[in-house]
Amino acid sequence: MRIVSYNPSSYELILGDDSERRRFFDKVVYSMDARHLEDVVYYNKALKNRNATLRQRGKYRIWDDIISKVGERIITNRMKAIDLMQSYFDEAFGLFFGEHSQVSFNYRPSAGYTENEIRTKLFADEKIDENKGVTNSGPHRDKVEIYLDGKDAKRVVSTGQAKLVAFLFKIAKTRFIKNFSKKQPIFLYDDVSAFLDEQRLCQLVEIIKKEDVQIISTSVDNNLFRKLFSDSVQFITVREGSVLDG
Numbered sequence: 001m002r003i004v005s006y007n008p009s010s011y012e013l014i015l016g017d018d019s020e021r022r023r024f025f026d027k028v029v030y031s032m033d034a035r036h037l038e039d040v041v042y043y044n045k046a047l048k049n050r051n052a053t054l055r056q057r058g059k060y061r062i063w064d065d066i067i068s069k070v071g072e073r074i075i076t077n078r079m080k081a082i083d084l085m086q087s088y089f090d091e092a093f094g095l096f097f098g099e100h101s102q103v104s105f106n107y108r109p110s111a112g113y114t115e116n117e118i119r120t121k122l123f124a125d126e127k128i129d130e131n132k133g134v135t136n137s138g139p140h141r142d143k144v145e146i147y148l149d150g151k152d153a154k155r156v157v158s159t160g161q162a163k164l165v166a167f168l169f170k171i172a173k174t175r176f177i178k179n180f181s182k183k184q185p186i187f188l189y190d191d192v193s194a195f196l197d198e199q200r201l202c203q204l205v206e207i208i209k210k211e212d213v214q215i216i217s218t219s220v221d222n223n224l225f226r227k228l229f230s231d232s233v234q235f236i237t238v239r240e241g242s243v244l245d246g
Helices: 018-032 035-055 060-097 115-124 126-132 159-181 198-209 222-228
Strands: 003-006 103-108 143-148 186-189 214-217 237-239 242-245
Touching: 003 159, 018 035, 018 060, 018 143, 018 159, 035 060, 060 103, 060 115, 060 159, 060 198, 115 126, 159 198, 198 222
Parallel strands: 003 186, 186 214
Antiparallel strands: 103 143, 237 242
16 A cells, blocks of 8 residues: 655654655655665665674674665665656645745765765775764765755744645655556545644645545544545544544
8 A cells, every 4th residue: 555644743854854854755766666665674784784883893894885785776766756756846836835936855965876985985984983883974864955945944944834845745745656656545644633724724635635545634623624524524533542433
């Protein structure tokens, strides 16, 4: 199953550290090529072993080949996903803002783009890595910067605006998955009353409804919930872990 989820912490995609954005695009790649998941798992295991060997003052460089070779594939796939999704982000923002707002991305590798560049950087940083006991460069430290109208989003958006932008990212991802996997994803929307004002919520929910995907949503505000999802919907009330009606 393909699942797209929006929850109270989704705004961290915009305001949080780069790991959130790396994870977002890794999941986009998974929807196109399941082998990317294998690469990420393999890379993380090699990284964990390298860090452990660093702390033990062992022969940590035996892991450099795996980190460099697999790291190049991970970076290449992330950048491909960013390029492929750009038009989907543009469309999602256009649905809400018209053509008055633009979003763009900048991928900044910490060690380089190629296997050779990553290996060279690992060698150059070996003293730093030894002192800190961790690997300080590679795809696990790459930055994914988001720009809104040419400005760094982390510097110019509020938490409320970040929630809105993150929702539009999820809409873009939903459309992308539908087109590339030819499967209808399930959209999970956790605690709708915790996010935005009612007017914006209504606008966003109407947009996602038009994507013709199954929506599973929760809210503690029963009146708002029924206003947002009043048509073609099944309501289930849960209290203290028990289903009361459905």
